[in-house]
Amino acid sequence: MSEPKLPTVNKNVSKDGRLDIQNPHLTDMDEDVLYHIALSNKTHDLKDMFGDVKFVCFGGSPNRMRAFAEYLVPELKIKIPAGQTLCNIAHGSDRYVLYKVGPVISVSHGMGIPSLSIIFHEIVKLVHHAGCRDVVFFRLGTSGGLGLEPGSVVITDEAVDGLLRPYMDLVILGKVVQHSSQLDPGLQQELLSLANLQKDNYQTLVGKTMCTLDFYEGQARLDGAFCDYTQKDKMAFLNQAYNHGIRNIEMESLCFAAYCHRAGIRGAVICVTLLDRLKGDQITTPHSVMEQWQTRPQKLVVAYIKQKLGIQ
């Protein structure tokens, strides 16, 4: 396979840690409407609303990201005035939810790369307009594991596509552009060290993550509406992925990693595994157990945030 031609990246962060977006067209615009989160740099004072943000946490489901925001309130010792509740700042749009708890944004991204891509663009522009400094991005997700006890947590060191390539193909103006999906190894190690300190009764490890365009055939499942391959074909592919170092499969890490790299933002992907794909396809774990598992990546990122903010 020939090496991809990757565009130059990481030019976006200025010396003082602010995100200087390189898109020249943005500076010519009188107003920038962040359509899917119902905000704009003209109708909202984004510096006042978001200028202190240091961490942005993305996750697929709106309810999970609300629950994460609620979890952050006592953990970060945030006082919510009596009679007030957490407000979905993106309530003017019903596409995504967005909460702010102190210096943390908790935002949903929906399912799959196209949905994540839209919200990522708008969050990067939000962070830019707000003048935030040294912001770190996290994806807190769920996934199918490979050879792991369900409930294990994988910190992604490299996101690969369904062809096991460590970059994202993007079709722009009728041409394929490739963006490297490298993630920050230092951040991965910091997270792993924190996980080791937590002495949890589940495993947290660093491994490669395969990001697919589909939950069923894309992830070699036999239980979709369509399937033209055999159990043997499926196992051959999943074993190939395992031997390549892949430890979990989900649907957003490639774009998340590629865009973090492109924007020059430190980012990490942390996903709990809901099942072992070497053993099956259907997710049969009770909902209450999965809800508990989904808090595992959150717990790790909260430990990281508290450490950075000096909160005991």
Ligand SMILES: O=P(O)(O)O[C@@H]1C[C@H](O)[C@@H](CO)O1
């Ligand atoms: O972060 P979540 O749990 O939403 O991500 C995974 C990948 C797909 O979006 C979805 C499939 O069930 O779960």
Ligand SMILES: O=c1cc[nH]c(=O)[nH]1
């Ligand atoms: O198997 C799984 C489980 C969660 N999310 C996925 O994308 N795949």
